[in-house]
Amino acid sequence: MRRHRRTAPAAALALAALLGLSAGHAGAGPEQVAADGDGRPLRIQGSVVVVEPDIELSEVTAGGMTEPRRDWSEAARRRYPTAVAERLAAAGVGRRPDFDVPDDLPASSRLGQVLRLNEAVALSIAYHARPGSELATKGDRLDWTLGGGVSELRAATGADYALFTYVRDSYASDGRKALRVLGLVAGAAFGGVVDIGGGRQVGVATLVDLRNGRVVWFNRIARQTGDLRDEAGARATAGELLQGLPL
Known part of the structure; x- marks a missing residue:
């Protein structure tokens, strides 16, 4: 596994914003599967590469700041693809074979795009x-495509x-956990609930047909x-995030 390719800042913020879903729509799903011309859910017919x-x-932290942990992240980037496999x-x-994105891949290259x-x-x-x-033009249908440019990725992976x-x-952190317990105890003592919150997990997964660019499956967790x-x-995370994968 090469040095991690970081998400563009705007996209990272958009992904983080999905944490708001956890307040009223926690858990996994709703997963979506694209349909064929007869309205039947598509199924995987061919080989898959895990990007x-x-x-x-x-x-x-105790103060509520979020500090990236490189050691945890690098380990997760190894374990997750293994679980998916x-x-x-x-x-x-x-x-x-899994596709590691080259560290020096230009964002302006066709594959980078x-x-x-x-x-x-x-x-x-x-x-x-x-x-x-929901978009009025799509309703609850999974009708999205990346276009013909995906041929670059198909050529690179087969x-x-x-x-x-x-x-x-x-x-x-331990400090955050301690403060959370104190808040809950204090809230109970005064007849209310005070929960400063702990960690959260949010994720998005897509399966794209590299022969035509169509997004054939999608799921998210929050x-x-x-x-x-x-x-x-x-x-466990792979199992949740891959629910409904059209196997």
Whole structure:
């Protein structure tokens, strides 16, 4: 795994904004699967490549500041693709070798543009999948495409589909946990609930058909549970984020 490719600042902020979903729409989903010409859900027919996931883990300090943890993040970027590979193998899905994005890939290159376009499209789908935010032209249909430029990624990987993942995960420090307990105790003593909150996990995943650019599946998670810092947690997160994958 090479040095991590960081999300563009605007996209990182958009992903972080999805944390707001956890207040009233916590958990996973709603996953979406594109339909064929007869209205039936599409199914994977071909090989899948797991694109280097964009994952960052952070620690929430006692004062509520979020501090990125490089050691946690690098470990998660190794564990998550392994967990995904196990799930795909169990379902009998053909796989191509994972694709690590070159550190020196120019953002203006055709491949760089495809990766940035998918990032923007994935976050747009996540936004418009929220209740009340649906696009009138799409309704509840998964009808998004990256266009013919995805042929660059197909040429680089030899795969028929690409699985993209974006995750931001945070965990409360010991100081934060202590303050949270004190707040809950104080709230109970005075007849109210005072919860300053701890960590959160938010993620978006898309499966793109590299033969035509169509986004054939999408899912997101936004919750106050989940842990990517160990193998068991990586498997659990992969299981949640990949719910409804059209296997």
